[in-house]
Amino acid sequence: MMERKYYEINEAAARRSKEMMSFDDYREGSATAAYQQEVEEIYKLAEKVAERRPDAAEKAEKLADQYAKLLADYYNTNFRIDQMCPSVMIAGPANFPVRKKEKQNQAWDRNREKYERCKEIEDKIRNLLSGKEIITSGDPEVIEKLKNKLANLEKAQETMKAVNAFYRKHKTLDGCPDLSWENIEKLKATMNDSWRADPKPFESWALSNNSAEIRRVKERIKKLEVAKSQPADRKEYDGFSVEEDPEAMRIKLIFEEKPSAEVRDVLKKNGFRWSPRANAWQTQLTNNGRYRLERVLKELEAC
Structure with missing residues (x-):
């Protein structure tokens, strides 16, 4: 049986959220219970993967943990957004803060993206179970x-x-x-x-x-x-180097010093992520990855 990893749900924020949206009393611990029930279903799904496909067990467990962490973030953020403006039922129609409610709605929409990513993680686990997961060339395995x-x-x-x-x-x-x-x-x-x-x-x-x-x-x-089987190809630039690592199937940008916030933004928007293990900013070694590297190099010239 996989070890369950549950992340903290802010019960105080959940209670205040309820008070801003409803006249009903908040039942202590109900937000945590609802969260844990959703996560439990994902872990059960991951355990089915482990049973049918032992080779994919570790990946399924990691995905379940990602789901649990992201779902907790979604709920806690939603509770904070709920407190931005009460419902019209609570506040009453007189002098209702319409502009504040609009901002709240926009915040809800942005936060909804986290829940959609949770559903994408669930789909990945289901694909592992069915053997339909996409095997990308940039995957080290x-x-x-x-x-x-x-x-x-x-x-x-x-x-x-x-x-x-x-x-x-x-x-x-x-x-x-x-x-x-x-x-x-x-x-x-x-x-x-x-x-x-x-x-x-x-x-x-x-x-x-x-x-x-x-x-x-x-x-x-x-x-x-x-x-x-090809050796790593490395090119030097002013302040950093670029390496194609076929063994890890990664394109790596290795900086002599910590890059500025502006440079980091360029890297992030082009799909490069910081890897403490590799001590580099990297992306998958694919033709698409090479194309994004070209964009990064052009943008860094302008920085």
């Missing part, structure tokens, strides 16, 4: 993940061939050792609904498409292995 994907594709190809062979021989799927009872029933239903006169458990197009995906993944692994 891209080759390992692609090899896992390749193994699953090859296993699926062999299973489809074995099931088709069993069906050709026995004219039934009952007792097929390569399928669970549930999958046998699903395939039977699919075959019964088929327009073909003589349907197969897995049609030729399914085997062909999967085979093409196997070839594509193999080729991608080959190209990435060649790229990662």
